[in-house]
Amino acid sequence: MRRELTPRGKERRAQILQRSADLFAERGYHPTSVADIVASLGVGKGVFYWYFASKEELLCEILRAGHQDLRRRQHEALAAETDPLRRIELGIRASIVWFKEHQHYFRLFQFAATEEAFSPVLLRNEQIAIADTVRHIKDAIVEGEIADTDPEVLAYAILGVVEQITETYLFERDEPVERVGDAAVRFCLRGLAG
Amino acid sequence: MRRELTPRGKERRAQILQRSADLFAERGYHPTSVADIVASLGVGKGVFYWYFASKEELLCEILRAGHQDLRRRQHEALAAETDPLRRIELGIRASIVWFKEHQHYFRLFQFAATEEAFSPVLLRNEQIAIADTVRHIKDAIVEGEIADTDPEVLAYAILGVVEQITETYLFERDEPVERVGDAAVRFCLRGLAG
DNA sequence: GGGATTCTTGACCGGTTGGTCAAGCGCCCG
DNA sequence: CGGGCGCTTGACCAACCGGTCAAGAATCCC
Numbered sequence: 001m002r003r004e005l006t007p008r009g010k011e012r013r014a015q016i017l018q019r020s021a022d023l024f025a026e027r028g029y030h031p032t033s034v035a036d037i038v039a040s041l042g043v044g045k046g047v048f049y050w051y052f053a054s055k056e057e058l059l060c061e062i063l064r065a066g067h068q069d070l071r072r073r074q075h076e077a078l079a080a081e082t083d084p085l086r087r088i089e090l091g092i093r094a095s096i097v098w099f100k101e102h103q104h105y106f107r108l109f110q111f112a113a114t115e116e117a118f119s120p121v122l123l124r125n126e127q128i129a130i131a132d133t134v135r136h137i138k139d140a141i142v143e144g145e146i147a148d149t150d151p152e153v154l155a156y157a158i159l160g161v162v163e164q165i166t167e168t169y170l171f172e173r174d175e176p177v178e179r180v181g182d183a184a185v186r187f188c189l190r191g192l193a194g
Numbered sequence: 195m196r197r198e199l200t201p202r203g204k205e206r207r208a209q210i211l212q213r214s215a216d217l218f219a220e221r222g223y224h225p226t227s228v229a230d231i232v233a234s235l236g237v238g239k240g241v242f243y244w245y246f247a248s249k250e251e252l253l254c255e256i257l258r259a260g261h262q263d264l265r266r267r268q269h270e271a272l273a274a275e276t277d278p279l280r281r282i283e284l285g286i287r288a289s290i291v292w293f294k295e296h297q298h299y300f301r302l303f304q305f306a307a308t309e310e311a312f313s314p315v316l317l318r319n320e321q322i323a324i325a326d327t328v329r330h331i332k333d334a335i336v337e338g339e340i341a342d343t344d345p346e347v348l349a350y351a352i353l354g355v356v357e358q359i360t361e362t363y364l365f366e367r368d369e370p371v372e373r374v375g376d377a378a379v380r381f382c383l384r385g386l387a388g
Numbered sequence: 389g390g391g392a393t394t395c396t397t398g399a400c401c402g403g404t405t406g407g408t409c410a411a412g413c414g415c416c417c418g
Numbered sequence: 419c420g421g422g423c424g425c426t427t428g429a430c431c432a433a434c435c436g437g438t439c440a441a442g443a444a445t446c447c448c
Contacts, residue, residue, distance in 0.1 A: 005394095006394075006395095006445095008394090008395090008445095009394080009395080012395085027310070028308060028309045028310070030224040031309070033434075033435065033436080034435085034436060034437080035434085035435080035436090043396070043397085044396055044397040044398055045396095045397080045398070045436095045437085045438095046395085046396055046397060046398075046438090046439085047395080047396060047397085048437095049436095049437065049438080050394090050395065050396075054436080054437080055436065055437090056436095107307075107308050108308075110304060110307055110308045111305065111308035111309075113304055114222060114301050114304045114305035114308070115222045115225075115305075116221075116222070123366075149380075150377075153359070153363075153377045153381070154381065156358050156359055156362050156363075157355045157358065157359060157377075157378070157381040159358050160354035160355045160356070160357055160358025160359060161351045161354045161355055161358075161385075162354070163354055163358065164350050164351065164353050164354025164355075164357065165347070165350055165351060165354065168350050169347075169350075172317075183344075183347045183351075184351070186343075187347070187348065187351040187385045188385070190384055190385045190386075190387065191355075191381045191382070191384045191385035192384075193384065199424095200424070200425095202424090202425090203424075203425080206425085227404075227405060227406080228405080228406060228407080229404090229405080229406090237426070237427085238426055238427040238428055239406095239407085239408095239426095239427080239428070240408090240409085240425085240426055240427060240428075241425080241426060241427085242407095243406095243407070243408080244424090244425065244426075248406075248407080249405095249406065249407090250406095
């Protein structure tokens with residue numbers, strides 16, 4: 001494995017990252033072998049191990065990169081809004097839109113949570129997401145928009161609703177993102193209100 | 195594999211089922227080999243394939259049996275209650291208590307959702323759970339306890355909250371079941387109320 | 389051109405996997 | 419006592435796994 005990469009090398013690396021994420025999401029991490037990955041790219045096995053130290057490290061990186069991109073999108077979406085409750089709503093909607101465009105990450109996150117080797121990465125991702133939400137909830141409490149309850153519990157509850165609603169209505173039933181967003185937001189804002 | 199089993203056979207079968215669930219939950223499905231399972235029981239490999247057609251079928255059966263048991267507990271818990279909203283609350287609390295006692299099933303359900311071979315079984319489990327909840331929500335709407343919203347969306351939202359809160363507060367932080375139940379119920383009942 | 393560097397190849401390795409099966413054990417019934 | 423059946427054994431198998439590496443191609447810089 002190499003550290004410093006030329007522009008061409010970076011592209012290859014991104015290529016592997018992308019294709020692996022697709023294959024992992026489609027068939028699962030374990031059932032997808034390194035041989036499958038390189039075969040689907042039409043390259044030799046050595047290419048994989050030139051850019052990644054191991055299959056395990058690859059998935060960790062996919063998880064980190066995915067979450068980072070999701071978070072970037074959330075920030076973009078609510079940058080212009082100042083009202084805390086509206087910021088929460090925009091964050092929820094942005095997440096659902098992102099998941100629609102990156103469906104494979106959803107399954108991957110789910111799987112990673114079940115294996116010890118990956119749960120640390122995932123836990124860190126989750127804690128960042130929760131901290132973001134908690135900040136908005138605290139702001140909303142200060143402004144008197146919602147009752148003074150433990151913000152962290154509320155943040156986790158919101159996460160749960162968004163994940164479940166996304167899974168069912170966006171992925172299984174392929175409903176339009178906006179309607180899925182409406183459903184999640186409605187339940188969550190009611191749950192927050194006192 | 196045998197169909198009709200003697201009492202002694204049934205016991206063996208249950209033994210394998212139990213031990214496998216433990217091992218799967220601890221190390222993951224794929225990393226746990228059939229050899230590991232039989233070794234931990236101190237028996238030969240043939241025993242496994244006498245009672246189960248394959249490793250895959252074994253997990254399917256674990257998933258079905260687990261959900262069946264959870265559902266039985268839910269029914270027991272709310273049998274005496276007639277008020278729809280209270281029935282929902284008791285169902286939520288019973289689920290959390292069950293998951294505390296059967297923590298390994300939680301991880302197993304999570305993993306199974308990520309692999310195509312098992313998602314059908316899991317989807318069926320989920321649909322049964324949703325149907326149960328929907329029934330109570332409809333009753334509550336009829337009695338005017340909650341606003342007339344799509345009951346299915348509400349049911350999925352509740353499922354999401356319960357799963358996420360259970361995962362975080364019951365498993366990761368080991369808080370007392372009652373407090374975990376309180377948190378989940380409070381958010382859900384607010385989310386339902388209009 | 390030519391040498392160094394970056395990247396690619398694919399045969400190969402030790403180890404593991406899910407699954408098979410001929411053989412044998414021991415309990416039960418006639 | 420003996421034969422049959424439910425159950426158990428564990429060596430064995432082909433397939434596959436993640437990972438290595440010596441050899442070579444492509445690219446770049448002098």
